[in-house]
Amino acid sequence: MPTINFIEFGGREHRIEVPAGTSVMRAAVDNRVPGIDGDCGGECACATCHVYVDQAWLPKTGERTESEEELLAFASGSEPNSRLACQIQMTDALDGLQVRLPEGQH
Ligand code: FES
Numbered sequence: 001m002p003t004i005n006f007i008e009f010g011g012r013e014h015r016i017e018v019p020a021g022t023s024v025m026r027a028a029v030d031n032r033v034p035g036i037d038g039d040c041g042g043e044c045a046c047a048t049c050h051v052y053v054d055q056a057w058l059p060k061t062g063e064r065t066e067s068e069e070e071l072l073a074f075a076s077g078s079e080p081n082s083r084l085a086c087q088i089q090m091t092d093a094l095d096g097l098q099v100r101l102p103e104g105q106h
Contacts, residue, residue: 002095006033006051009103018090024099025049025086035101042086047071048105049085050078054098061088061097077102 004027006014018027028036028049037048044067053061058081064072068087072078085099 002090002092002097004028004090004094005096005098006035007098007100008033008035009101020089020091022090023086024051024088024090024097025084027090028085033101035105036085037105038086040086044068044071044084044087047075047084050075050102050105051083051085051099052079052102053081053083053088054100055081057094057097057099060094075102076104076106 001017001019003015003017004024006028014033016027016031023042025038025042029038039048040046065087068084072082
């Protein structure tokens with residue numbers, strides 16, 4: 001199963017293994033990784049699953065969707081490598097994906 005490495009704002013790391021097809025948001029919430037809320041349940045409607053994708057992984061995680069782009073425009077601390085974790089589905093090709101969490105989700 002592919003693994004995701006979540007790095008909290010304070011630097012603490014969480015390596016989480018999930019089945020392919022699981023969203024990065026679901027992986028965090030189901031495994032109690034602090035720092036990702038996922039308030040809308042993955043509907044791309046809340047932006048409380050904001051993460052920063054490690055530069056090396058950006059080409060593999062794909063493009064932001066239009067609605068994701070709109071939500072990220074209003075997310076605090078949004079950067080060019082920001083994504084909504086509910087919009088990234090894990091695949092075997094993403095094994096080892098590294099994402100950093102923002103200081104807060106609002
Ligand atoms: Fe709401 Fe990702 S969980 S936008």
